Amino acid sequence: ILNVEQSPQSLHVQEGDSTNFTCSFPSSNFYALHWYRWETAKSPEALFVMTLNGDEKKKGRISATLNTKEGYSYLYIKGSQPEDSATYLCAFKNSSYKLIFGSGTRLLVRP
Amino acid sequence: DADVTQTPRNRITKTGKRIMLECSQTKGHDRMYWYRQDPGLGLRLIYYSFDVKDINKGEISDGYSVSRQAQAKFSLSLESAIPNQTALYFCATSSGTWVPHDEQFFGPGTRLTVL
Numbered sequence: 001i002l003n004v005e006q007s008p009q010s011l012h013v014q015e016g017d018s019t020n021f022t023c024s025f026p027s028s029n030f031y032a033l034h035w036y037r038w039e040t041a042k043s044p045e046a047l048f049v050m051t052l053n054g055d056e057k058k059k060g061r062i063s064a065t066l067n068t069k070e071g072y073s074y075l076y077i078k079g080s081q082p083e084d085s086a087t088y089l090c091a092f093k094n095s096s097y098k099l100i101f102g103s104g105t106r107l108l109v110r111p
Numbered sequence: 112d113a114d115v116t117q118t119p120r121n122r123i124t125k126t127g128k129r130i131m132l133e134c135s136q137t138k139g140h141d142r143m144y145w146y147r148q149d150p151g152l153g154l155r156l157i158y159y160s161f162d163v164k165d166i167n168k169g170e171i172s173d174g175y176s177v178s179r180q181a182q183a184k185f186s187l188s189l190e191s192a193i194p195n196q197t198a199l200y201f202c203a204t205s206s207g208t209w210v211p212h213d214e215q216f217f218g219p220g221t222r223l224t225v226l
Contacts, residue, residue, distance in 0.1 A: 004153065009151075031211045032211035032212065034214070034215075041219075043115070043201075043216075043217040043218060043219050043220065044154075044201070044217045045217070046215070046216075049211070049214055051211045051212065089153065093213075097213070098156055098169070099156070099215065100153075101153030101155070102153050103151055103152055103153045104153065
């Protein structure tokens with residue numbers, strides 16, 4: 001059984017705070033790690049796809065890092081805004097080419 | 112217009128009824144997927160199709176069947192719905208090019224309640 005674990009499960013921060021959360025995945029047979037952002041009542045949308053150990057990706061105030069040797073990825077949000085409130089999903093891809101999702105981190109940013 | 116659409120968006124049905132959820136896409140993608148999402152769990156793969164003649168079981172296919180009627184359409188059926196199939200169902204598509212980076216594009220979801 002392949003487990004993808006995300007922590008924390010939920011997070012409440014104040015507007016302007018920076019925050020980060022973790023995705024842990026199997027370190028063997030790694031192909032890619034995907035991050036998705038899912039706002040309530042909307043479709044999950046891709047944020048980043050990372051494939052190489054040490055990869056760092058950035059989109060505005062959101063960035064992500066990847067460590068395939070130890071099997072983890074961090075997602076960082078700098079200066080959180082209320083519109084960042086969403087569930088952040090990570091998904092691991094191995095040679096089966098299927099995505100295996102974590103249960104997500106639900107972020108609430110208070111004004 | 113949305114690239115991946117799902118119908119219906121919400122459905123309440125009774126135990127034992129047959130239900131079909133439909134997914135259409137205008138992205139021209141070959142690959143299509145059905146997932147279900149339950150509170151506290153990640154998206155779990157039910158079935159996937161890499162082209163019109165290809166159907167594959169996912170992690171939790173029991174109690175479900177699918178039909179890939181065309182490149183753009185992928186339907187999920189519950190032959191005899193049961194209450195533990197109450198969930199949020201997502202359809203997704205991907206192009207299949209450069210597999211590690213094969214980003215999936217999701218529909219808006221169908222909320223199904225089985226009484």
